Each structure stands twice: as structure tokens, then as C-alpha cells.
Amino acid sequence: MVYAMPMNHLIWQKKSRREIFKTKIFTLDELTSQSPQGETGVYTVMTAPDWVVVVPVLETVAGRAFVMVRQWRHGAQELSLEFPGGVSERNETAEQSAERELREETGYRPGTLRKLGVMSPNPAIMANRVHFFLAQDLQNLGRQELDADEYVDRELIPVEQAIHTMGQAPYIHALMASALLLYLQTEKALIP
Numbered sequence: 001m002v003y004a005m006p007m008n009h010l011i012w013q014k015k016s017r018r019e020i021f022k023t024k025i026f027t028l029d030e031l032t033s034q035s036p037q038g039e040t041g042v043y044t045v046m047t048a049p050d051w052v053v054v055v056p057v058l059e060t061v062a063g064r065a066f067v068m069v070r071q072w073r074h075g076a077q078e079l080s081l082e083f084p085g086g087v088s089e090r091n092e093t094a095e096q097s098a099e100r101e102l103r104e105e106t107g108y109r110p111g112t113l114r115k116l117g118v119m120s121p122n123p124a125i126m127a128n129r130v131h132f133f134l135a136q137d138l139q140n141l142g143r144q145e146l147d148a149d150e151y152v153d154r155e156l157i158p159v160e161q162a163i164h165t166m167g168q169a170p171y172i173h174a175l176m177a178s179a180l181l182l183y184l185q186t187e188k189a190l191i192p
Helices: 094-106 159-165 174-186
Strands: 013-022 027-034 040-047 051-060 063-073 078-082 085-087 112-119 130-136 152-158
Touching: 013 040, 051 094, 051 174, 063 094, 063 159, 085 094, 094 112, 094 130, 094 152, 112 174, 130 174, 152 159, 159 174
Parallel strands: 051 130
Antiparallel strands: 013 027, 027 040, 051 063, 051 085, 063 078, 063 152, 112 130
16 A cells, blocks of 8 residues: 655755767766755766567467567677667657557557557666557568667567466566556456
8 A cells, every 4th residue: 555645854865967978879978966854966877769669469369479689688698588669769758659660660550559658667777668558460571670789589478478477488587477467457367
């Protein structure tokens, strides 16, 4: 249960923000903030565009499956099996980003797209959000539309397999566990 009580004793006040490093996909900012007790601290914050993650559900003769993508992750230096997703482009809504990323990475278009939630990927050091969507009534367009530097295999994974193996290789991406939890909240009957 969440209790409604004043939280002012926890809130820091931003005093200044200065860009200290910029890349193609994010900037690092130095944030000076004042604590509720009046002390000043300097913190590093990563600022990036918002991301989207799409949970595409396909009804097959063998049962319900997720359309997932396997790709190399440079940070982890290993392959990761994930729900499709990516960065929202400028002047694009989260819904438009979700539809585009699903189409590009999997070759599917959603018949229905429903927002599952919005989270901070790592609120301690990151200033962006990730928007989660459920895509159903999928239409296979026949081919992926990958970017020049994207090497992505599309795979159909039985829902129960993903549920029971999430958090074990190749399901290494923490945001995919968040997406799966949000999906399970909408599909209560599937919880084993």
C-alpha cells in the first residue's frame, strides 16, 4: 500500500546543469543540486532521447509466442534476446516510435498497440524514460527494414519459455524483464 504523505524532506533542488561530454546518442551533464538540509552536491547525469520497447504477441498454431530479436550488445560483449525497441526520433510520438521499431526490427505491423507503462531505465544517473507497448493482431510485412549498422535476427519465442528463462542468458537485458512484468500484469491468466 502506498501512503500519501509529504515527501519534501527528500527532494533536492537543481541549482545548475552543465554539459561536459556529448556523443551521437547521449550527453553527460554535471548537475549541481542542493539537498533538503542545504548541502550542495555535484552529480553526473546522462541525458538521452526516450526509448521504446514493444512486446509483440503472435498467436500461432503451437500457442502464443513473442516476436523477439537477437542481437549483439557492445556493453555486455555478448548476444542478447530481446523485445524489439529503440530510440525515439525527433518529432515522433512514443507510439510512432514503437510502430516504427517493430516494423524495422521484425517486419511486423501491429493491428493494435497498447501502452503498458513508462519507467526510468536508471533514475540514479539517467534522465530519459522508456515507454513500453503491447502489440497484438500482428501483420507480417515479409521483411525487416534494418539500419545499416543493425544485425538482428527475428525469432518466435513461446511465451512460457520467455517467462521461465528471463534473467538467464540470452535474456540479459534488464529492461526486457520490466517489459515482461508489464505484459504479465495485463495478462493475469498467463502467470504460471
